[in-house]
Amino acid sequence: MRGLLVRVGIDQAYGRWNAPVDPGDGGFVYVPIPEGPHTRFHPKLDRRFPEFVPAVSDFCGRLGLHLHDDLRFPRQLLTCPMHLDPDFEHRTYGDDGSRRGAGLRTLAEGDLVAFYAGLRPITHCEHRLLYALIGLYVVEEVVPIHAVAKKNWCKNAHTRRSNAGAGDVIVRAKKGVSGRLDRCIPVGEWRAGAYRVRRDILKAWGGLSVKDGFIQRSAVAGRCGRVASTTSSATPTICGISRALDRPFFGPLNA
Numbered sequence: 223m224r225g226l227l228v229r230v231g232i233d234q235a236y237g238r239w240n241a242p243v244d245p246g247d248g249g250f251v252y253v254p255i256p257e258g259p260h261t262r263f264h265p266k267l268d269r270r271f272p273e274f275v276p277a278v279s280d281f282c283g284r285l286g287l288h289l290h291d292d293l294r295f296p297r298q299l300l301t302c303p304m305h306l307d308p309d310f311e312h313r314t315y316g317d318d319g320s321r322r323g324a325g326l327r328t329l330a331e332g333d334l335v336a337f338y339a340g341l342r343p344i345t346h347c348e349h350r351l352l353y354a355l356i357g358l359y360v361v362e363e364v365v366p367i368h369a370v371a372k373k374n375w376c377k378n379a380h381t382r383r384s385n386a387g388a389g390d391v392i393v394r395a396k397k398g399v400s401g402r403l404d405r406c407i408p409v410g411e412w413r414a415g416a417y418r419v420r421r422d423i424l425k426a427w428g429g430l431s432v433k434d435g436f437i438q439r440s441a442v443a444g445r446c447g448r449v450a451s452t453t454s455s456a457t458p459t460i461c462g463i464s465r466a467l468d469r470p471f472f473g474p475l476n477a
Contacts, residue, residue, distance in 0.1 A: 223332060223334065224328075224329065224333045225335070225336060226325050226326065226333075226334070226335050226336070227419075227437075228315070228317075228335060228336070228338070229337075229339065230308060230337045230339055230356075230357075231252060231253060231255065231337075232254060232255050233255070233339075236256065237296070238296055239253075239294070239296050240340055240351060241253040242278070242287075242293055242341065242342055242344050243342065243343055243352050243354065243406060244281075244285065244343075244345070245343045245344075245345060245347040245408075248405030248406045248407070250281075250354070250356060250406045251274070251281050252277075252310070252339070253271075253274055253278070254304045254305050254306045254307060255304070256271075256302045256303070256305065257302070257303040257304060257305045258305075260385075261383055261385065263383055264375055264382060267375060267382040268382065269304055269379070270300075270301075271299045271300050271301075271302060272300055274304075275289075275300075287344065293344075306379050307378065307379035307380065310357060310401050310402040313394060313395040313397065313400050314377050314393065314394055315337075315392070315393040316367070316379060316381070316390055316393070317390065318389060319366070319391035321389075323390075326364055327391055329361050329364050329393065330361065330364075331363060332360065332361060333360075334358065335358070335361065335393060335395070336355055337355065337358070338353060338354060338356060339354065339356050339406075340352075340438075341354060341356075349410070349411070349412055349417070351417065352406070352408055353409060353410025353417050353437050354406035354407055354408045354410070355403065356406050357402045358401070359393060359396075359401075360396040360399045362396045363393075363394050364392070364393050364394075365392050365394065366391055366392075367380055367381060367387070367388075367389075367391065370392060378392050409423050410437055417436075417437055417438050418434055418435040418436055418437060419435030419437055420435075421435075
């Protein structure tokens with residue numbers, strides 16, 4: 223079994239904001255990055271940031287926070303289309319198969335894609351950002367974008383585009399064992415002048431293809447050297463992760 227570690231979600235480079243996390247219990251909101259200014263969509267297939275407002279409002283309400291006053295969410299994003307990828311509702315993930323997502327092409331059924339994000343703690347935390355796993359896919363299949371039927375274009379950010387890249391690929395994940403985590407799982411620490419995967423986790427994973435576990439924005443997804451499997455054949459485990467659920471990003475935050 224092989225695994226890829228992929229950074230996703232809004233950040234300072236793509237959206238100028240980091241989604242919130244409660245470092246006390248791991249509760250978080252997944253917010254995707256904005257689409258590029260030149261992106262074109264198939265008719266009625268664009269997705270926009272107001273869709274996430276119910277989830278983040280629920281998060282704020284439980285903690286007595288205000289979306290704009292406390293979390294400083296950029297109001298201009300509310301008028302922008304979003305790049306909803308991964309799409310946890312449909313259990314898909316797309317990428318440029320000739321560049322950043324080249325490793326996706328080599329994945330086979332049963333391999334893993336672990337998603338992580340740089341989240342902003344809402345209370346005092348050891349680090350300014352909390353780098354944590356937010357989702358897990360068990361691969362069902364990887365298909366080139368041109369093989370996706372029109373009826374399924376609505377199921378991923380790349381297939382919603384009318385000007386998608388010819389080399390793009392789409393990962394489809396297995397139902398029942400893939401999805402967004404209820405609670406994020408911190409994996410990062412500040413070490414040697416950058417955020418990196420903790421040494422104990424690096425050891426458990428058998429290392430990554432990036433230098434010393436570097437997990438800040440990079441062009442190539444890290445590849446886990448090995449992935450531990452659980453005693454149950456139904457649910458895969460990465461360093462104790464077995465809490466992936468089928469749920470959309472705008473759904474309830476708690477099980």
